[in-house]
Amino acid sequence: MPLSPASTVSFSTADGLHLFSRTWMPETEPRGHLVLVHGYAEHSGRYEALASDLTEAGYAVHTYDQRGYGRSEGRRAYVRSFDLYLDDLDRFLTLVRRDVPEAPLFLMGHSMGGTVVALYALERSPQRHRIRGVILSSPALASDLAPMLQRVSALIGRLLPCLPTIRLDLSALSRDPAVEAAVRSDPLFYRGRLRARTGAEIVRAMRRIQEGAPRFTLPLLLFHGTADRLSAPQGSRRFYARIASEDKVLVLFEGFYHETLNEPQRLYVLATLLEWLAEHTGTAAPTAAQT
Secondary structure (H helix, E strand, O other): OOOOOOEEEEEEOOOOOEEEEEEEOOOOOOOEEEEEEOOOOOOHHHHHHHHHHHHHOOEEEEEEOOOOOOOOOOOOOOOOOOHHHHHHHHHHHHHHHHHOOOOOEEEEEEOHHHHHHHHHHHHOOHHHHOEEEEEEEOOOOOOOOOHHHHHHHHHHHHHOOOOEEEEOOHHHOOOOHHHHHHHHOOOOOOOOEEEHHHHHHHHHHHHHHHHHHHHOOOOEEEEEEOOOOOOOHHHHHHHHHHOOOOOEEEEEEOOOOOOHHHOOOHHHHHHHHHHHHHHHHOOOOOOOOOO
16 A cells, blocks of 8 residues: 655744654554654665654654754754753654554654654653653664863864764665665765764764663663664664663674664564564554565
């Protein structure tokens, strides 16, 4: 069944930016609602294929372009404080909960979006929005830079916040060459270099997550490719081992690159996601082939 067009709207942040958001709804009453946070450099439009799969399976998908990305306002790929991402997510969750006050609600984040979601779950009282569970897709959680490098990163981020540093290796996104080709032709995908302050804030956020991991108690599905060169899978392993959640699942997809849901064998990942959602909504899981 073709994906129905998303409903789109802009919402305001606490500091006055307008962020672009979109929602895809299934044809029938949703089994649950998924709030999705995209990763570094990308935007919510890249999740249309996943939204098609999820709505076909009966789930609503709510997502937005983070500040500085896609159609949202803000300096491109720059953030002066990672906490602004958490503020934006909290505001978006409030809007979603206003529309669906009682439905099962899940949080999902990919890559840097996984960093946002994990830190939000640790530091922002997600029980206020009655979050049913968290899904982390290839999250950026490996804060294993040497202490000296961490200090240098923080110093440069303060002194030269917009300094361009490393460039994202687009060939590391997926083993499917069509994925890289699509990104290179996507005008909304940020292809500039990582800004120093943004990089320093990401490193700091990863450190906060690993330090706070024992306080994480929500149900968790965490999946990562073992050949991911953009966010190291050992960060996911360490986080998973240290969290307090009794309801937790870690799936490592052998040989998969960073975007597991855009890999040639993506149906394995999709099946894992649908099965977990079904278990946590009390509904029967459709097979990935059915979607």
